[in-house]
Amino acid sequence: MKIKRVSEFVSIKRTVENGTDEQLLAVKAIIGNVKKDGDSAIRIYTQQFDGASLESFTVTVDEMAEAYGDIDKEMVLIMQEAAENIRSYHQKQLRSSWMTTEENGTILGQKITPLDSVGVYVPGGTAAYPSSVLMNVIPAKVAGVERIVMVTPPNQNGKIPAAVLVAAHLAGVKEIYKIGGAQAIAALAYGTETIRPVDKITGPGNIFVALAKREVYGDVDIDMIAGPSEIAILADDTARANEVAADLLSQAEHDERASSVLVTTSESLAQKVAAEVAKQLAELPRKDIAVKAIADFGAIYLARDMNEAVKAVNELAPEHLEVITENPMELLGKIKHAGAIFIGRFSSEPVGDYFAGTNHVLPTNGTARFSSPLSVEDFQKKSSIIMYSEAALKENGAKIATFAREEGLEAHARAVEERLK
Amino acid sequence: MKIKRVSEFVSIKRTVENGTDEQLLAVKAIIGNVKKDGDSAIRIYTQQFDGASLESFTVTVDEMAEAYGDIDKEMVLIMQEAAENIRSYHQKQLRSSWMTTEENGTILGQKITPLDSVGVYVPGGTAAYPSSVLMNVIPAKVAGVERIVMVTPPNQNGKIPAAVLVAAHLAGVKEIYKIGGAQAIAALAYGTETIRPVDKITGPGNIFVALAKREVYGDVDIDMIAGPSEIAILADDTARANEVAADLLSQAEHDERASSVLVTTSESLAQKVAAEVAKQLAELPRKDIAVKAIADFGAIYLARDMNEAVKAVNELAPEHLEVITENPMELLGKIKHAGAIFIGRFSSEPVGDYFAGTNHVLPTNGTARFSSPLSVEDFQKKSSIIMYSEAALKENGAKIATFAREEGLEAHARAVEERLK
Incomplete structure (x- = not known):
């Protein structure tokens, strides 16, 4: 990794992927056809894009039971504990409706109501992401949303990964459809014979899913359009190079466009981390991705002092920020812009991805300047009360x-x- | 107004105005030129669209003093009292950062931080809307936003209405520019020599402003794109027809596309309101607008009972809902979707537009299903804390x-x- 002075710091802004005109046209056509032909359009697209011929998209109780048979028992227990942690953290975000009264009889307030229905998109592909199921569904459940619909593309055999199904069950989803892509977003937004429409769609997806979400936005609500992952680590000479390097790589393995940045006051740490990154990179299974991410969007910045370092971090407004310094809690008041702040050397970023209970759906690409982690509030809305x-x-x-x-x-x-x- | 059965009820959905391709191209060109040429582009567009030749866009202390001289003293006192009410209501929305601790040393929480900077667009044109200034600025101020920038187009003489300037001063704005249209949105999003960029842009505007906000969204945050105003009144036979009719017309005068709907269990009220609307319409200064709005988007729906009536209201998810029934508070629990709920016959909708303290920036066009009134939270964001x-x-x-x-x-x-x- 290159070591630079913080004074050379330029905000690592990656343009949000907007897709090509052809992709947008394809998405518009898919949405139009699903609106017009409903289930039969879905069937054609599922054949075309996922290679699966499905009469019914609905995941049955038998399929759910089969999933529990297919998955390692230890993994079920771990997901269950993670789900409990996520539930517990998000329950603390719950707010009550409130009212104030005045002597002249005036009453003002806010009534808080859950959304009626929410759709959660879960991406398919080679890997399964059960953590994404937990992180999107549980806040909606805690918010009080009555109807939560999950959609995810099937493989060629019409199957969904067992871990994804089990995570959905643990999170409390009762309505799951084996559909993906822009056609799934259209079905959620406008409904088909099988699928009733929802009020909001959340969850990550490929460029077609992202474009479709943008298209239906306004008719239904959507969550953010997520960019590639980012980590910034703010460290002084008390940090250990091997741990810092490992955390930088944990983001770099996500995506060739992921960004890993160290901002430090310690020149010696900077050099050791650069060496450690090179060493650990060589042994990673997803080395090809990580090498490219580190080369294109990785950097080590040296700051004169902690104030200069914090200033750089605030300019970056990273999705994930680790603070590994002698007194990390003292810096919390100065940190203004970050999606999630991990404090101290034992708070490695994957702790928050999977288990601690905070949400891993976080603002990317500098939007932590004005956006927040996915939360219970994203699944509720308010009405003003005036009497x-x-x-x-x-x-x-x-x-x-x-x-x-x-x-x-x-x-x-x-x-x-x-x-x- | 036509009287129909609730069973004939079809959601009065007006498509959101997306502008023409020509308008979008014009907006993109304006944004590009402001990015490239900064102040000089702004000067050219202000000459072209507002007919004003301005060397400096900045509103000076002298101009503010002049505005106080030009405005009726009683109006200043009324705006001041309204501002205090708005401040007091929004202060009750403030939340603190929070943390939880566990015996094993785990700390989880949410840190709440105001945005650094916000831009508020105030439309120009024939009328001045000082209430819009108060409603957009005060929540940002209460949230703790340090830099609030107001922009509004000047008239041909380079002037801004006195009431708008005084409202800005009462709300605590210290940075005001006499610019409007897409060029003002571009300046707020990307900055010029004079104007530093902001993190979020709020406030209503014409189609060019709306398109520009959509274009810059992602680089900065925006509030909702507002549709035309709506009122639904839920009433039984205790309601007075003259008051119901007057409130229906108060929305209809806003815009030819405004929607005014009465849902009632009382056939006699329905008939009396239809007659009253016709009578009061004839005497309105903005009659031409209101007649068209009532004809195209107005309706009276008769329901068998209150349950059926409430169901229709929830399907409508109106921006403003008045509940004028014998026991309106009893119905509050059943009402799920409305931007603002006005309870009882003395809570006429303009009470909330101007004075009570709740925000008049509300979700329109059925989006109250998933959106909330503008609030302090729109000017703050959260960071997760994990230790x-x-x-x-x-x-x-x-x-x-x-x-x-x-x-x-x-x-x-x-x-x-x-x-x-």
């Missing part, structure tokens, strides 16, 4: 009418005055 | 490594194991 008494309207009605007339809205003024006649 | 102790990692590290390997992510497993060697 004015006769006394309150008598006290304030004339002022409200004056304000409305200032804006040229006479009917607004009259609506208030109609009560005061 | 594992050595004991916690020893207890859970092997499980985390197993989970990572299940997903084929070896470097994730090794990052954890590197600490356990």
